[in-house]
Amino acid sequence: MATNKNQHFVPRCYLKPFTLDGENKVINLFNIDRERHIHFAPVKHQCSRDYFYGDNPQLESAIQFVERSYASTIKELLVDGKKLNAKHKTILRRFWLLQHLRTEAACKRAAEMNNEMGSTFRAEIKDFKISIKDAVEMAMMTYADSMDIVDDLKVCLFKNKTRTPFVTSDDPAVLSNKWHLSDKRANFMSFGMHSAGALLFLPLSPKVLCLCYDGDVYSIGHTNGWVPVKNERDIKHFNQLQLANCMANIYYQDKDHSSSINKLYEETFHIRPERRHRFNYAVFDYEENGYERYRVVEKEELQENDNALFHYESIHPEPTNWPQHIKVRRNGAVYTNDTRVGYIRYEKIKERTSGGFRRERPGV
Template identity: 50%
Template sequence: MVPHVSYKLFRLNWSEQLATNKNQHFVPRCYLKPFSNNGEGKAIRVFNLDREQIIENAAVKHQCSGSYFYGENERLETAIQSIEQKYAGALLRVRSPSYNDFLVKDELILKRFWLLQYLRTEAASKRAVEMSNDLVKLAGAGYDFNLEIRDAVQMAMHAFANEMRVIDDLKVCLIKNATSFPFVTSDDPAVFNNKWFKSDRRHLGSGFGLRSSGVLAFLPLCENTMFIAYDSDVYSIPKNSGIIKIKREEDVYALNQLQFLNSRANVFPGQRYSRKLLCDAYRSCEENRLNVRHAFHYAVFDGVEKGQKRYRVVGEHEHEGHQEILVHSQNLFPSPKSWPILLQWRKKGFGMTNGTGVGCIRRTCIDSLSEQPFEKMYTGR
């Protein structure tokens, strides 16, 4: 159980006050530093996916940043920097050769940092903007609303402040890479996915969110260490004191593939990979990258039955011409070619469902006020 006092480390409270730092990073320099040249945090090697070209000695200060990316709110900027400082301290401890026991306080810090990073990148903000603007287009004439990147970032930061405890129930593990092939990272490094939803036909077409059963969170910390949080009611990872050492190169390929699939434009591979190896790794999974990261599902009014409105699910263009439409938006996540073998199925694993639109969620996320009782959905493993 996480000590309540630890939450004070992450309390966010801000009001309008002009930011003093114009160049704001959505992937912080303290995160990129271990992947930079000689770990100095000054220059970094970049592999651009579109051109399949390596850029040597790119300035770290110009990577993953924008002019007033978080707006001009100094309190917000200060709150984010506070979390980054906590992360930098945890990273220093985790990378120590004598660190053999994953500390509770470091587990919490890395969970919170992962969630912040997942919500705040340029890629995440662009996905929110694209979904919002497509929805406005769907609504048609009479709607004058255009979400901007900064608006999306502000919304994401408030979502983080309100929902920062949402993944506290997940088990965590540090993956130590004992192979000669290092972990890579990217401009959207906090990966979110769900192996169960991706592999079980009962979940086919279903979306998943932070409260869903079977969720997985990945974040490379440096070339030989990765953080993973997982739903322990669905998966099992054989570990010692919260740490597992991997010696299979296939596991490293699978974990690196998540960065190639999730990144917006650039991967940061460190110094040891040749251009050929990077191109081969990217091309092996390129077809699984998603050009669009959201989908809409439609239901049109189909009459009244026993005093209740009835809706009928229709295809993408079949809703046109109908006056009353229900639209459900769904985030999409790329499917990796393979999963690391260290991620095993828990025997008699399960999630919780009550047959409503809430879907299959973790037992810790059940709303006590729900009118519909929940029951277990087993993974069948």
């Protein structure tokens, strides 16, 4: 049996720098559903559920190990002038991945995807329907099996030099992709953590934000891993990703910033995706020269015995503009073999059974 009944899917060690005076007791939040601020909310009740990870003590222990490593790393990095070293980078990448996979929002999306797939193909509900707890267990298995998937990404820390703080949320580990969302070659393709141009955002405190990025696609000027941010517009664009990605709550340290949170909400609400995934369907149309051709259809057009293809596509948040520090390399590199694999990073080619990959320049 797990030792803790109240289990946090966003841990208190992560939220601590955003709490009042960093004391890890109370925090200010803005609830999007009710469009209401709640000041001095107890941290122990935030982002938690009874036995969210089930009652497996080994799983709970493994998660706590990652959290302890993260907590000690943050304690070092929030000291001004601390150089970002290889150990820090590994811990930050691994914590981002764990946090990205395990939130209630992420697990709810996984359960909805699985259940909709079962209903689409008229499978026995018992064969497909999963609960959020099932999705949590699947997420933890994914983490254990592929925790090195983001290890090839570079890491930098943005130091906030403005009066506007970084905010965080109940789903703070954001995956996005500036290059993929703006380059017409990637139109009609989805992207993931293996993709060329991946960007992994995680606020660490009101003054520090971590970014893991594809160094073959982006150029970010830094000193010892640190990037100063002096323009409040850039802070706004970082914060937009939190509001666009969160499930329900935005967290911030100082209640005096409530009005700036209201303004952020007014300027950002329209970029929040109505749904976080999309299903695409295609049915067999005809065969020509040994190739099968499929026709895209709506779900309602699928028939009982159709030879059909099913494609799941994640919908990711995109700010109204990107922070000016994230620049695309004109002579960088993305890799594709013209299949649905899309554009991936060089380190991910060897993991693919398909070949024929070629290099293209992201800035062309």
